[in-house]
Amino acid sequence: MDQPLRIRHIHIxxxxxxxxxxxxxxxxxxxxxxxxxxxxxxxxxVTIDDEVQEDLPPLPCTQLWE
Known part of the structure; x- marks a missing residue:
């Protein structure tokens, strides 16, 4: 069974x-x-945390990091 996708906040x-x-x-x-x-x-x-807000834009070009 697939695990749910965990979304994080990335601050650069x-x-x-x-x-x-x-x-x-x-x-x-x-x-x-x-x-x-x-x-x-x-x-x-660069910091990563769980403070994800709905109004944050998605990381650009995420397919490049797959």
Whole structure:
């Protein structure tokens, strides 16, 4: 039986850039890992939590992270 899709809140911040999205848990983690690997010494901060709100836009291009 398939498990229900868990949706998470992903927050991406760097300087004045402050983005909030909702995304499937695995995709949110994949994005966070990719950003951390590609920007290891930057001010980039990515957090993932369960504070999902209905008005959050979906993570753009989620199919790229499947």
């Amino acid at each position: 911040e760097s300087g004045t850039l402050n983005l909030h999205y909702r995304a499937p848990a695995e995709q949110a983690q994949d994005v966070a890992d990719a950003l951390a690997a590609s920007h290891p010494e930057s001010e980039l901060s």
